Amino acid sequence: MGGAHGHSLHFHGHSVVHRLPAHLKLVALVVYVIAVVATPAGQWWAFGLHAVVLVGVMAATRIPAGYIGRRMLIEVPFVVFALIMPFVAQGPRVQVGPFSLSEAGLLAAATLLLKGTLGVGASVVFAATTEAADIVTGLRRVGLPRQLVEIIAFMVRYLDVVTGQLIRMKVARASRGFSARSVRQWPVLGSTAGALFIRSYERGERVHLAMLSRGYSGAMPDLAPVSTSTGPWVAALVAPAVSVVIAVTALVLR
Amino acid sequence: MTPVLELKGVAHAYPDGHQALFGVDLHVHRGERVALLGPNGAGKTTLVLHLNGILTAGAGTVTVSGLPVAPENLLEIRRRVGIVFQDPDDQLFMPTVRQDVAFGPANMGVRGAELDAVVDSALARVGMSAFADRPPHHLSFGQKRRVAVATVLAMEPEILVLDEPSSNLDPASRRELADILRSLDVTLLMVTHDLPYALELCERSVLLSDGVVVGDGPTVSILGDDDLMRAHRLELPAGFDPHRV
Numbered sequence A: 001m002g003g004a005h006g007h008s009l010h011f012h013g014h015s016v017v018h019r020l021p022a023h024l025k026l027v028a029l030v031v032y033v034i035a036v037v038a039t040p041a042g043q044w045w046a047f048g049l050h051a052v053v054l055v056g057v058m059a060a061t062r063i064p065a066g067y068i069g070r071r072m073l074i075e076v077p078f079v080v081f082a083l084i085m086p087f088v089a090q091g092p093r094v095q096v097g098p099f100s101l102s103e104a105g106l107l108a109a110a111t112l113l114l115k116g117t118l119g120v121g122a123s124v125v126f127a128a129t130t131e132a133a134d135i136v137t138g139l140r141r142v143g144l145p146r147q148l149v150e151i152i153a154f155m156v157r158y159l160d161v162v163t164g165q166l167i168r169m170k171v172a173r174a175s176r177g178f179s180a181r182s183v184r185q186w187p188v189l190g191s192t193a194g195a196l197f198i199r200s201y202e203r204g205e206r207v208h209l210a211m212l213s214r215g216y217s218g219a220m221p222d223l224a225p226v227s228t229s230t231g232p233w234v235a236a237l238v239a240p241a242v243s244v245v246i247a248v249t250a251l252v253l254r
Numbered sequence B: 001m002t003p004v005l006e007l008k009g010v011a012h013a014y015p016d017g018h019q020a021l022f023g024v025d026l027h028v029h030r031g032e033r034v035a036l037l038g039p040n041g042a043g044k045t046t047l048v049l050h051l052n053g054i055l056t057a058g059a060g061t062v063t064v065s066g067l068p069v070a071p072e073n074l075l076e077i078r079r080r081v082g083i084v085f086q087d088p089d090d091q092l093f094m095p096t097v098r099q100d101v102a103f104g105p106a107n108m109g110v111r112g113a114e115l116d117a118v119v120d121s122a123l124a125r126v127g128m129s130a131f132a133d134r135p136p137h138h139l140s141f142g143q144k145r146r147v148a149v150a151t152v153l154a155m156e157p158e159i160l161v162l163d164e165p166s167s168n169l170d171p172a173s174r175r176e177l178a179d180i181l182r183s184l185d186v187t188l189l190m191v192t193h194d195l196p197y198a199l200e201l202c203e204r205s206v207l208l209s210d211g212v213v214v215g216d217g218p219t220v221s222i223l224g225d226d227d228l229m230r231a232h233r234l235e236l237p238a239g240f241d242p243h244r245v
């Protein structure tokens, strides 16, 4: 679970992209993804330019390409889905080698692949350059409701603790010769889940006591660092702004 | 002089009917370092939770520097009594160490540069300044415990209460924590069944057993009283002689 620094997607570094405030990166990510999604199918040059923008940002992060590539494997289910489309879609067909493929399906698959890859790539860049704590801060800064942000913050904080507990319980089970090979063993898995739930619930109560002991009275103080200068805004929005221009041009030229 | 901590006849029964405390009397004066000793289930944690009003006594009173622990005083009481809980994962719940240490003073209304100063000084006192911007779950257990102490020091408490501070610490971390606790200029109540630790840090010990105080005096004489120790299931490590430390 994670390295010495950050969560498992995080790649420690000090590039421009790493240093940008999280909420700006979040806004930039959303704007970029919207621009990519809004780009009409078939405008291949536009997708090419979006990719150039993304690769430019990736280069600026100084994260090894292999690292980003491995993290992008999350996209595989979409790739499979895209590969199936040309076979099952209706309409006029083209012959490619031994296969008869749907033209509409091919176009849709290519578009899905391109948009998916660009979106996943941008998200991986965001995740790799932003610490979990900063993502939480960023969500608060972009105006997500307080309660929701607090729930996410606790989740981020205790994910490792609860996973650790689960792993220890699994080890303890296995040490006494247990392995979940058949349905008859499901009750044991069920009771593990139950025990984990109870432990987490008790942990919640103890954390609440600790919060009360330090004067908590129903509202979390906003302690995340603030940045006020406009410099970071400009830096963060350069890339997505370029993509918006690309998307608009593509829409107009369609 | 008003004691920092004064308990008179504190009794407590949990909602399930289990009576954990039967009339506890205890005084702690400014500058004292007191160990609260007792076997598992003696009621030590229950007692600690009365000191800042998390639990309310069924009978008896708790006062902190003359201020009774009562609903209308809770915020001030919780500033005056700093409790470090047994499991630091319960105590450190904010995304970063710095935000966690700031949590208490921020609840007391401290903000801005003053808050930063308080946080920096608390972290410096436990030697954890370099870790301010780390998430707590990436610290070692000993480091977490030190940050937990800092979260409480930041509230500038009149008395620092620690529940089993040496549990789960390796010998080096145990030593580092002892050095830190010794360097602090605060009144200390330390719950423990680590008897050598009590002897090392606290001149006075109070022995709690089955919800009553059964011994109160210099740590050396409490630990040296073999009959008392045996009667309450407390054992010194083999070969440990309290008079020769």
Ligand SMILES: Nc1ncnc2c1ncn2[C@@H]1O[C@H](COP(=O)(O)OP(=O)(O)O)[C@@H](O)[C@H]1O
Pocket: B014, B015, B016, B018, B019, B020, B038, B039, B040, B041, B042, B043, B044, B045, B046, B047
């Ligand atoms: N929430 C609770 N409900 C009921 N009984 C409890 C609760 N917490 C503790 N007890 C009981 O109260 C007694 C004292 O517990 P505790 O104060 O935790 O002891 P210590 O910290 O000295 O080991 C024990 O017998 C324990 O089982």
Ligand SMILES: [Mg+2]
Pocket: B044, B045, B046, B163
């Ligand atoms: Mg206890």
